Structure formats: structure tokens, C-alpha cells
Amino acid sequence: MKNQFVKTFVLFFIISILAISQKKETNILYQHSVINALSAGVYEGDLSLDNLKQFGDFGLGTFNNIDGEMIVLDGKVYQIKTDGIPVEAADNLITPFAAVTFFKSDTTLEIKNPQTLQQIKEKIDAAVPSENYLYAIKVFGEFKRVKTRSVPKQQKPFPDLASVIKDQVTFEKETVSGTVIGFKLPEFIDGVNVKNFHFHFLSKDKNFGGHLLDLVLDKGKIEIGIIKEFRCQLPSTENFTKTKFGKEGSYLQNK
Numbered sequence: 001m002k003n004q005f006v007k008t009f010v011l012f013f014i015i016s017i018l019a020i021s022q023k024k025e026t027n028i029l030y031q032h033s034v035i036n037a038l039s040a041g042v043y044e045g046d047l048s049l050d051n052l053k054q055f056g057d058f059g060l061g062t063f064n065n066i067d068g069e070m071i072v073l074d075g076k077v078y079q080i081k082t083d084g085i086p087v088e089a090a091d092n093l094i095t096p097f098a099a100v101t102f103f104k105s106d107t108t109l110e111i112k113n114p115q116t117l118q119q120i121k122e123k124i125d126a127a128v129p130s131e132n133y134l135y136a137i138k139v140f141g142e143f144k145r146v147k148t149r150s151v152p153k154q155q156k157p158f159p160d161l162a163s164v165i166k167d168q169v170t171f172e173k174e175t176v177s178g179t180v181i182g183f184k185l186p187e188f189i190d191g192v193n194v195k196n197f198h199f200h201f202l203s204k205d206k207n208f209g210g211h212l213l214d215l216v217l218d219k220g221k222i223e224i225g226i227i228k229e230f231r232c233q234l235p236s237t238e239n240f241t242k243t244k245f246g247k248e249g250s251y252l253q254n255k
């Protein structure tokens with residue numbers, strides 16, 4: 001009888017350890033490369049999407065050769081090229097820059113009447129406990145209007161990101177359900193990632209999305225996850241090791 005009890009206890013202990021070891025830690029920001037590298041034209045990283053997914057189920061980024069905008073939502077990675085149509089990206093695609101987390105909401109704001117992008121940012125600023133933490137932001141609901149963009153795939157020699165963005169293609173949609181995926185990051189992150197707000201968008205029907213330029217939210221929810229832990233992995237590609245970059249800054253910056 002006692003022996004049976006010990007066996008049961010040991011089995012329970014082993015199952016518990018396995019459960020803990022498989023638990024995904026939430027709200028740790030994991031990123032591949034740094035935004036100043038991308039700004040300078042480092043469009044070849046070496047992290048595959050199946051590896052990226054080990055570090056998060058929510059986030060944003062781009063693909064090697066800057067082949068469109070990346071959205072990570074509910075564990076799936078979507079690619080939006082300049083045709084504006086999201087497709088689920090193959091696991092073997094490689095990213096030169098991406099930031100993901102296992103999203104867990106710490107604060108929820110209910111939005112019951114129309115809000116501009118600026119008003120949404122102000123609500124988030126007012127709701128966060130400090131300017132000095134990182135935040136994963138999810139905004140979902142019904143949108144009156146959403147404007148996004150994507151960028152064309154590049155060939156070597158790579159131009160810098162400012163030149164690529166001059167050739168951006170924009171998309172607009174009215175009356176659309178969907179999700180804004182992104183981050184609010186502190187001033188001190190500048191150069192490593194995009195300081196302040198950076199958002200991408202994916203419609204609920206998965207037919208529309210991209211890097212977010214503007215929106216009006218009709219009604220929905222803003223969820224905020226507080227991030228106090230940060231990991232950054234740098235590429236080993238020649239494009240990364242040989243490119244001189246420094247103070248380009250994150251001109252993706254939007255106030």
C-alpha cells in the first residue's frame with residue numbers, strides 16, 4: 001500500500017516537472033537582429049519561422065530580402081507582400097528581423113465608441129504603469145477604417161530601409177473586423193527595436209493586413225501585456241557581420 005503511494009507520488013512529481021518544463025513563459029520579448037541593422041539594409045537573417053515560433057505566438061517582423069510584412073497571431077505567421085493578401089508563411093522561411101512574445105494580457109481597456117489611432121495611443125499611455133517597461137499590445141474589434149502598407153522584395157546590393165519604404169504599397173479598408181498586433185517600447189530601446197509604438201494589422205477573415213499606418217476603431221478591446229524580460233539574438237549572416245551600421249535610428253518611429 002505504502003509502495004503504491006510512493007509510486008503514485010513519484011509519477012505525479014514527474015508529470016508536474018514535465019508540465020512545468022513545457023509551459024511557455026509569457027510576456028518575454030524575444031527578437032532576432034536589431035532595427036538599426038534593418039534600417040541599414042541588413043535583410044538577411046538566419047532564424048527560420050519554426051524556430052521563431054518557439055519564442056512566441058504573437059508579434060511582428062519581416063522576411064529575408066524584406067519580402068513583405070510579418071504578423072504573428074495565435075501561433076501562426078502571416079506574410080503580406082505588395083499584393084496586400086495575407087498568406088500563412090512556410091516554416092522554413094527566414095526572418096532578418098522579428099519580435100515575438102507569448103502574449104498574456106495584464107490590462108484590458110473596453111472601447112465603446114470610435115477612437116482614432118492617436119486616441120488609442122493616448123489611452124495606452126495613460127493605462128501603463130511606467131514608461132520604462134516594454135508592452136505587447138493587442139487591439140481587436142470592429143474598425144471603421146484601416147490603412148496599411150507593405151514593401152517590395154529587394155535584391156542585393158540592398159538599399160537602406162528608407163529607400164525601400166519610398167516604394168511602399170498602401171492598402172485601405174472600411175468596416176473591417178480584425179486585430180492590431182504590436183508593441184509600445186521605451187525610449188532606451190531605440191536602435192535595438194522601434195521605440196514607442198509599432199503596429200501591424202490582420203483582418204479577422206485573414207484577407208487584409210500589413211504594417212499599420214492609420215485606423216479608426218469603432219468598438220473593441222485593447223489588451224496590454226507588461227514585459228520586463230528581453231532576449232535578443234543576432235544573425236550570423238555575412239550581411240549582418242559585414243554591414244556597417246550605427247546611428248540610423250528607428251525612423252519607423254511614429255509619435
Ligand SMILES: [Zn+2]
Pocket residue numbers: 060069198199200211212
Ligand atoms: Zn512594421
